[in-house]
Amino acid sequence: MVKRFLYLIIYIVLFIPSLGKAQINTERVMSIARNALYFEDYVLSIQYFNQVINAKPYLADPFFFRGLAKFNLDDYQGAEKDCSEAIDRNPFVVSAYQVRGLSRIRQDNYKGAVMDYQTALKLDPENIVLWHNMALCRLRLNDYEGAKADLDTLLTISPKYTKAYLIRSEIDLQQKDTITAEKDIRRSLDLDKYDPDAWNTLALLHLRQEKWQEAEGDLDQAIHLSTKDATPYINRALARFHQKNLRGAMDDYDLGLRVDPNNFIGHYNRGLLRAQVGDDNRAIEDFNFVLNIDPADMMATFNRGLLLDQTGDYKGAIRDYTTVINKYPNFLVGYQQRAAARRKIGDLKGAEQDELKVLRAQLDRQNGLRKSMVNDTADENEEDDREQTRKRSDKNMNNYHKLVVADSDEETTKYKNDYRGRVQDKNVAIKPEPMYALTYYEKSSDVKSQVNYYKFIEQMNNSKVLPDRLLITNNEAALTEEEAKKHFTSIDEMSAQIVAHPDDVNKKFARAMDFYLVQDFDNALKDLNNVIEQSSDFFPAYFMRSLIRYKQLEYQRMSGDDGVEKLAVKAIDYDSVKKDLDKVIELAPDFVYAYYNRGNVESMMKDYHAALVDYDQCLELDSKFADAYFNRGLTNIYLGNNRQGIEDLSKAGELGLYSAYNIIKRFTDVKE
Structure with missing residues (x-):
């Protein structure tokens, strides 16, 4: 009967601090829930937040974070409702107004969003994101003067915030003030000549002024900096058409339709x-x-x-x-x-x-x-x-x-x-490709053709010592609700089997995988520690322990974004991750993913030269390892070796990581 009750399993296995009290440890569940949320496991995180809300309905945080998860699942009405519940319980959390404002925007309630941003700005008057969004809401409401006033305030706070100038130029164009619009666009380009949005906006102005040649030049720059948007191609086709270049116009329509069919x-x-x-x-x-x-x-x-x-x-x-x-x-x-x-x-x-x-x-x-x-x-x-x-x-x-x-x-x-x-x-910032993991779930990719294989892992799969087929990937998929239930049930089953067979390392590793997949990192680490104590040469346990520790450190390092006090993460913390990967390499010197992950850790520690050595070793073992080329390319760029970096990024793009091409363009100027 226990298997049928997901939440009872959660209580028994994870969260009961005292059987007499029969209450969940809400701090622990919140920690696991936020782990799941941070790593984009939204369905699973909602299940955990539900537990906290049922136990302590007077807390604001679980409502807010559940609303955040719903927002990311496009449930904007549910997100707004949860944020409202959070605000009722604690009206001083800026993030709650911000997410509710975004939820209202998605429902075309711009007036409601403006009210949220106004309230939030009383609490955090220098929040650039809030001023930006409020100005856009006023633009939607045709409140041009109000939008300009918001942007003026934003630029007082952050004079180099280029998007404010671009939004203001759009308002200028709506008001038929092309002279001021061009000044705002030029100001944005003076601050950041690598912003494709600024070049697109300038091109739009020149198209309206029927300056076809100038518009084509602007769009050349925009396309050079970003090929992910069809609009610059469509607009350049128009500019070319007006210059009697029909063949060039048709070529641009072809290119634009490849981006947006x-x-x-x-x-x-x-x-x-x-x-x-x-x-x-x-x-x-x-x-x-x-x-x-x-x-x-x-x-x-x-x-x-x-x-x-x-x-x-x-x-x-x-x-x-x-x-x-x-x-x-x-x-x-x-x-x-x-x-x-x-x-x-x-x-x-x-x-x-x-x-x-x-x-x-x-x-x-x-x-x-x-x-x-x-x-x-x-x-x-x-x-x-x-x-x-x-x-x-x-x-x-x-x-x-x-x-x-x-x-x-x-x-x-x-x-x-x-x-x-x-x-x-x-995250559109330039960042390395993520760490590799052992998991049962992987997102599909239409372009990346790399096959991740290792003989020992394949032998484990063939021997069926684990309940599912183990995959090697850095493109992990979040669990569905049914998959989450399956792994909670598996935790219960494995717990019973471990009691019956305490020396079975595979069962402990299997339960560690279940804990990992439901984002309960602490219990996963306990099981992995036990596996290592019993079988010190079982390298998958070291590999997964290093990954989980890395994810915990990443979460701690970034958690301040949501208003939680940011924890100090020191190089010594990453040393423990690195030591586990050192052990993996000692036990399995041809396991390429350990070198790759260690290179990522060294890059995080800003030990770029050591990272290059590990990426080099990756590529000696596998010359078609696209992620290693990508990360080695970025590392070279961090060291100022742009030429070598661009060469590596080009190879990564050739092997299917097409985002590399956009980065290449950001580090090279368009030829005149």
Whole structure:
């Protein structure tokens, strides 16, 4: 019966300080829960926080951290509710207002978010993240003066905060003040010329001013610094189109669609350009894609009809023309094209009806009837005919042949969504690839093809001494709720078996793995210590002990981000990690992952030369070890050896770590 009750297992195995009291040790459970949260095991962390809340519902922290976990699982309503509970219990925690504000933003409650940030700023008036987010909320609310006032305060606090200048430039553009906007953008670039967002914003300004060549140059810089966004390619295609460089424009649409295969504007405009150069079949493919995204797009429907007509599919063309005419019954070009297509398939009666419709409309125009009786597709004027582009929201069917550009509100989406906060940001700083672990779970990767194998681990798997297949990876996957339950149950089962077979090292190691996976590092270490005492040559125990100690130190070093007092982590603490890895290498000198992890530890201790020696050894054992190339490249850069570092990063990119290319670009200037 015990196996069926997850929480009872937690009580029995982990948390009962006294059977008489039958209470959980809330401090211990909170510690494990925050471990799980820090290492992105959100589902598991929520289970632990639930235990603390049930035991001590008057505490604020478990509600806040559970809200943080829910936020990261995109449960914004649940996150807001938990943060509100935390604030009710302790109204002086800035992080609770920050996370609730972000949760409200995700639910489009910008006024509520502003109220949270205002309250939080009374407690922490120099918090840059809060000022940044509040300014963006005011921008969403069209409160431009309020947003500018927030940004002015932010820049008083942090004069070199470049994003503030970029957000202010967006407000300037909304207010049609291009001169001030350019000053703000230039100021941002003066502070950081390697910021792709600044170059993108300057390009947007030049596009609005129809300075096509300048815009293309700005976008060259933006693309050089970051290839992860399709927008610079789409915008550079537009700049090239206006300079009559159709081939270059199509190349950019191709590149942009590789980054974002679902980009509407990319497919629509590439379809138009393909049609212009006679590549009709592939142009049809683009318009098919557009219509899969938005079946109600009549301009795409009409363009596809023209292309089907051109390629001899007259019935398909007539179908598309009819769809458009049904939506816009006074669209004369549609009748003209359908009449011609009907004649081609022998439908003379239908063709004559369409031609008669066109003739009557022409007579009406000559007789001075209102234009809306001739064309009801909205906002037709002579200036439109001279323009080569149209806004995406434009519904004037006479503009079907024009390239699409984003609406003004779409252009500023980047900054309107650029809310800051550790809780929702992935770490975009330059950092080494993570430590390798032994685990049962690994995230899938579409690009990284490295096979992690070691004979002894494979022998363990083949002998089935562990309940699951052991993997070697530095891309660990968080547990699902079912997987967490499975390992809590396994802890109970292994505990019974260990009592029956106290000398079975494999069972103790298996329970240590279970404890590790549910983020109970203290109990995992106890089991690993016992394994090492009984079998001093069992290197996986040393390897996992080093990893767990490293993770504990990493958590302690970073825990101050959430308002908890940051613990001093000294080099001597990392020495214990390093000693375990030394032992692994002594017992298994060809176990490449021990050298790699030791190199990471040495890099953390800023002993870069020792780290290089270990990464070198990794690559002697495995010349296709992408992570070792990546980390050796960064280490060389830390030492000022940029040329060697870039060479290693290039090799890492070649082997599937594509993030290396972005780092390479940040350390090289675009050629003029």
